[in-house]
Amino acid sequence: MSWEQVYEQWVNSDKLDDKMKAELKDLGKDPELKKDAFYKPLEFGTAGMRGILGPGVNRMNIFTVRQATEGLARFMDTQDPETRRRGVAIAYDSRHMSPEFAMEAAKTLAKHDIPAFVFESLRPTPELSFAVRHLQAFTGIMITASHNPAEYNGYKVYGEDGGQMPPEDADALTKFVREIDDPLEIQVLSDEEVRHSGLVNIIGEEVDEAYLKEVKTVTINQALVNEMGKDLKLIYTPLHGTGKMLGERALKQAGFEQFKLVPEQAVADPEFSTVKSPNPEDPAAFEYAIKLGEQEDADLLIATDPDADRLGAAVRLPDGSYQVLTGNQIGALMVRYILEAHKQAGTLPENAVVLKSIVSSELPTAIAKNYRVGMVNVLTGFKFIAEKIKQYEQDHSHTFMFGFEESYGYLIKPFVRDKDAIQALVLLAEVAAYYKKQGQNLHDGLEEIFKEYGYYAEKTISVTFSGTEGAEKIQAIIEKLREEAPKEFAGSEVLLTEDYLKQESVDANGVTQKLLTPAADVLKYITLDETWIAVRPSGTEPKIKLYIGVKGHSPEEAKQKLADYEAELRKITE
Template sequence: MSWEQVYELWNNEENLDEALKAQLQILKQNPVELEDAFYTQLEFGTAGMRGILGPGINRMNIYTIRQATEGLARFMDQQDPETKRRGVAIAHDSRHMSPEFAMEAAKTLAKHNIPAFVFESLRPTPELSFAVRYLKAFTGIMITASHNPAEYNGYKVYGEDGGQMPPADADALTKFVRSVENPLKVEVLSEEEVEHSGLINIIGEEIDSEYLKNVKSVTINQALIDQMGKDLKLVYTPLHGTGKMLGERALKQAGFEQFVLVPEQAIPDPDFTTVKSPNPEEHSAFEYAIRLGEKEGADLLIATDPDADRLGAAVRLPDGTYQVLTGNQLGALMIQYILTAHQTAGTLPANATVLKSIVSSELSTAIAKKFDTDMVSVLTGFKFIAEKIQQYEEDHTKTFMFGFEESYGYLVKPFVRDKDAIQALVLLAEVAAYYKQQDKTLYDGLQDIFEEFGYYTEKTISVTMSGIEGAGKIAALMKKFREEAPSEFAGEAVVQTEDFKLLTRVGLDGHLEKLTTPPSDVLKYQLADESWIAIRPSGTEPKIKFYIAVKAESQDAANQKVVDYENSINAIVNE
């Protein structure tokens, strides 16, 4: 069926949602946008789906939500009755249509006699992960587009372990989702039926309280917080999202008293009015926090993204200004503290293990090595960290200490199986207290780490390529790097090439090894100077990402290497 025919189906649908019908009339005036909304189905992959709000099969709306959930319901229909009765936990963030999408998902499940446990109001993504485990639900749904701009929303599916579904389960689910041919015809419970079905259960404070009880275990040195918690000055911004409710309570519970919320950004706002992008990776997201930090003389500024699974921070420099740290730098600070604190307390297990993604800094590996702690690298996507945690719990080979991704995702304790910015908020405050006790800031702590292990510097370059044409360009670029493999970047020889799609590792001598990870469309080049470069298309956004990681004897030398490698990458891309 052509996109024009699909469009006509929607245009002629008598019962089409009134708001979408009005938007469709406007969309008709823009042929390019109209085609983009209907030319393909919104991709449902291992991370669920994410897209622009609006009418069409390539947009987020109540019908694509119903389609995805109908696929999930059919998947659950294949399970035994007892498994099916465990139901689905559902949460949502502060975005446009998030509450409505959560209820549409619940009504679709209920049509299949599947119970849903829906949060009464917005909640962080990590709490949804916790709720799946706490309720012993079969699966979970999180309505969120994480840190994307205001016009986006998304739908993520979680497995019974509380992690995002691993590839095998996600592939099976995806087949059921794609078997739903016409999203306009998916049946849901009526409002009257909802009231009498007993299948949609509203949840809230009970889960909040249990989650916060578990957050207490994040604190390693309570005596330190008891001593310094009254003096450490923090500024926290939830960037108009879900973090305030639990973040504020978690900080108070741990013993941090001198924190203030950025008032303009503490209010949930689906338009994210005060920021260009509600993304703690973006320095501009800290504009209001920096202003308040300067006024308060704050030691540390912390921001969480709208669904509170990612955390960013800015540290005070010697001159009183603030510097936003990278995800890798924050990861290094937290790993250094966790391992130091446990070693000091005599509680560091002999089989202690830290997990990171393959595109995260090797500085963390160097730190772990110092403490005789294993570092295990997994594919990008926190579900792979969750899989390893589950494996270690089952085979008792390793003890999980910390997991992180360079894209500002951290997990301290595995009662959650996804990135958890609430846990990271409490831990980072403790790390700041540790340095303040020594009359140091987190910036000073980072400099100590660099002096000991070398100056590691990383940069991620994200290139957005939207629409039909963009998807083709991304595919062509990956093909180009595979078929015309570079032998050097900025004059530095490539000594090893890893292709995670073909699962191969090839050295300078041509010796080939097989990689043991699941296949993923990632290329990684190890260079002669211990630097590395990686390339991967984003799994959730129309972007291709280039990762640069270098090590040098000074910060200036490291910065120059990054510039040289970035210029080299641009030259190849623009050939």
């Protein structure tokens, strides 16, 4: 069936409500938008999907949510009855249609006689991960588009360990989803049937309390927090998202008394009206926090994204202004504090290990090495960190201390198996308290780290290729790099090329070695001057991502190297 025929099928369907019919009519006025909404089904991969809200098979709407959930239900139908009865935990964020999508998912599962445990109101992604484990559910669904703009929403599926669904199960689920030809024909229970079924259970405070009890264990030096928590001036903004309730409670129970919420951004708002993008990676998202920080003479500013799995921070500089830290810098500060605090307390295990993605900074690697702690690199995606945690619990080969990705994702304690900005909020406040006791702040702490280990700097460049030709352009760039392997970047010889799709590395002499990570469409290069470069297509958006990591003897040298490599890399996408 052509996309034009699919469009007509939707236009003539009696399943659409008046609002969606009106949206569909407006869509018909713009041939390019109409084609984009119908030329292909919204991609469902790595156990999730994300897209623009609106009618169409390539959009987020109740029908594409039903399709994803119908695929999940059919996957669960292959399990034994006891496993199916464990059900599905469902949470959602503050975005448009999030509550409706959560309930549509529950109604679709109920049609298959599968129980759902739906949060009473919006909750963070990490609490959904926790809830799957706490309730011993078979799987979980999180309705969120993370830090995307307001016109987006998304759908993520979690496995029974609380991590995003492992590859084998994710592949099986994806197959079931793609086998569904017409999402308009999927059957769900009516609201009346749901009320009498007993299959949709509303959850809330009991899970909140259980989660917050575990968050108490994130604090390493309670005596330090007890002493300094009343003096540390902290500004926190949840950027109109889910972080407020649990973040506020977590800080209070840890012992931090002087924090203030940014009032304009403490209100859940699907339009994210005070920011261009609700992304703590973007310095512009700190505009309101900086204003309040200057008024309050705050030591630290912290922002969490709408589903509270990512955390960003800004520190006060000597001149009184604030500087937004990179995800790698936050990771380095956390790694050093965690390892030092445990060393001082005599609680650093001999088999301690830190986990990070292959596109994250090598500064935490240098820090971990100094403490004789292992560093393990995994593919991009927190599910790979979760898989390693599970492995270590089973084989007892290592004790997990910390996991992070450069994209502002951190995990301190493995009672959650995804990025957890609530945990990170509490720990980073403790790190700030540690430096405040010494008459310093996080800026001073970072300078100490750079002086000891070298001036590391990193940058991520995202280039978007929109429309139907975007994916082809991205693939062409990757294929060209694979076929014509670069010998140098910015005048520095490439010593090692790692192709994670071929699962092999090749050095400058042509010697090949096997990579032990799963296959992934990523290319990484290590150069003579200790620079590393990585190129990969985004798994959730029409983007190609270029990563650069450099090391210099001074901040000026690191900055210049970064600029030189960026100029050369941008030519790749022209």
